[in-house]
Amino acid sequence: MISDHLNQWLTEHADLLDSGHINEAELLPKLAADEVFKIGVPTSLGGVGGEVADSVEAIAQVASQSLTAAFVFWGHRAFIEYLLQGDNPELRERLLPSLLSGELAGATGLSNAMKYLAGIESLGIAVRKPIDDSKRLLDGVLPWATNLRKEGFVVAAAVEVENEQPLIAALPSHLAGINRSDDLDLIALRASNTASIKVENASLTDEWVISHSANNFLPQVRPAFLAMQCGMSIGLARRCLVAAKQQLGPTRSALRDDYEGVDRHLSHAGKQLQKGLSKQRFIKHPAELFAIRLTLAEVVANAAQLELQASGGKAYVHNAANGFARRWGEAAFIPIITPSVVQLKAELLRHQEVLFI
Structure with missing residues (x-):
C-alpha cells in the first residue's frame, strides 16, 4: 500500500525521526507525496477512495518502520476524518486540499x-x-x-x-x-x-x-479515531515479530510456541478490528473496540519482549542497524496513548457494571 520509496526512506530515517536528529519539517510532505493521506477519502473530495480500514493498514505499514511517522500519520489523518464526518462542508472544502498535500498539518487534539x-x-x-x-x-x-x-x-x-x-x-x-x-x-x-x-x-x-x-459527533468519529490508532500497534507488533522470527534458530527454538501464540493473537485482533469496522459495530458497541485496543497493546508488549528474548544479549548492545532499542521505546509508548490502557480498562469495567445492573 505504501510505496517502496517511502518504505526505504522510513527505514533509513527511523532512528533519526525517533531521536529528533532530523529536520522534522521533512516528514509530513514525505508522507503526503506518497498520497497516504488520500486513502479512505472519497475521490470526489480529492482522495483515492477506500475505507477507514484501508487507512488503518497504511498506518500499520508505516508503523512497521517508524512509530514516529505513524503517530504523525494518525494525527493528521484523524483530523481529515473529522472534516469528512463534520457538518461544515465549507470548512472541509477550504482545508482538505492543503491537508492532503501536506502543506498544512492537521492535529487531532481530541x-x-x-x-x-x-x-x-x-x-x-x-x-x-x-x-x-x-x-x-x-x-x-x-x-x-x-x-x-x-x-x-x-x-x-x-x-x-x-x-x-x-x-x-x-x-x-x-x-x-x-x-x-x-x-x-x-x-x-x-x-x-x-x-x-x-x-x-x-x-x-x-x-x-x-x-x-x-455529544453526537464524538461517538460517531470515535471508531475511526481508535481504529487508526490501532494501526500503530499492529505495525509495530508485526515488525517486532519479523525481527524475532529471524532469530529463531536452533538455540532459540524454545520460543517458537511463544512466537506463534503472539502472531495468532495479532492476526485475530486485526481481523476483529476489520470486521467491526466493516459492519460499523463500534458506534453502538464501543466496548468491543476498547477491548481490541487493549489486546493490541498487550500484543505489542509481548512481541517486543519476544524480540528481546530471541535476540539475546546482542539486543542489548548499542547497534542502530537492528533498531531494537528504538522499537523497545516505541512499544513503551503504546500503553499511554490516549485513551491509555488504564483509561480503557476503567471504561470497560464501567460498561460491565452497566450490563450487570
Missing part, C-alpha cells in the same frame, strides 16, 4: 474530548465570553497534541459552551490567542512535533466549527 466522552475528565477549553451568536472568545489548554508543525497547523478541539452542548472546533495556528509551546521533551518520537497549546482570548467564528454537537 484526546481530551474522548476522555470527556468517557466521563474521565472535563474539557480543557471553554467559551469565556460569547460575543454574539456566531462569535465566541475561548480560553484553555490542550496539554498534548501531535503534528503541530511549526510551518502551520490546525488542531481540532472540543469546546465547552455554557448552557449548550460542547462543540468541535478547528483552531488554526495563525489565529490570535493560539499559542504553541516548545516541543515536549519526549524520550522518543521526538520528530513528531508534539507540544501543548494554550488558548488565550482566541476569537472563534462559525466558519471554524467542525460540529456544533460534540
Whole structure:
C-alpha cells in the first residue's frame, strides 16, 4: 500500500525521526507525496477512495518502520476524518486540499474530548465570553497534541459552551490567542512535533466549527479515531515479530510456541478490528473496540519482549542497524496513548457494571 520509496526512506530515517536528529519539517510532505493521506477519502473530495480500514493498514505499514511517522500519520489523518464526518462542508472544502498535500498539518487534539466522552475528565477549553451568536472568545489548554508543525497547523478541539452542548472546533495556528509551546521533551518520537497549546482570548467564528454537537459527533468519529490508532500497534507488533522470527534458530527454538501464540493473537485482533469496522459495530458497541485496543497493546508488549528474548544479549548492545532499542521505546509508548490502557480498562469495567445492573 505504501510505496517502496517511502518504505526505504522510513527505514533509513527511523532512528533519526525517533531521536529528533532530523529536520522534522521533512516528514509530513514525505508522507503526503506518497498520497497516504488520500486513502479512505472519497475521490470526489480529492482522495483515492477506500475505507477507514484501508487507512488503518497504511498506518500499520508505516508503523512497521517508524512509530514516529505513524503517530504523525494518525494525527493528521484523524483530523481529515473529522472534516469528512463534520457538518461544515465549507470548512472541509477550504482545508482538505492543503491537508492532503501536506502543506498544512492537521492535529487531532481530541484526546481530551474522548476522555470527556468517557466521563474521565472535563474539557480543557471553554467559551469565556460569547460575543454574539456566531462569535465566541475561548480560553484553555490542550496539554498534548501531535503534528503541530511549526510551518502551520490546525488542531481540532472540543469546546465547552455554557448552557449548550460542547462543540468541535478547528483552531488554526495563525489565529490570535493560539499559542504553541516548545516541543515536549519526549524520550522518543521526538520528530513528531508534539507540544501543548494554550488558548488565550482566541476569537472563534462559525466558519471554524467542525460540529456544533460534540455529544453526537464524538461517538460517531470515535471508531475511526481508535481504529487508526490501532494501526500503530499492529505495525509495530508485526515488525517486532519479523525481527524475532529471524532469530529463531536452533538455540532459540524454545520460543517458537511463544512466537506463534503472539502472531495468532495479532492476526485475530486485526481481523476483529476489520470486521467491526466493516459492519460499523463500534458506534453502538464501543466496548468491543476498547477491548481490541487493549489486546493490541498487550500484543505489542509481548512481541517486543519476544524480540528481546530471541535476540539475546546482542539486543542489548548499542547497534542502530537492528533498531531494537528504538522499537523497545516505541512499544513503551503504546500503553499511554490516549485513551491509555488504564483509561480503557476503567471504561470497560464501567460498561460491565452497566450490563450487570
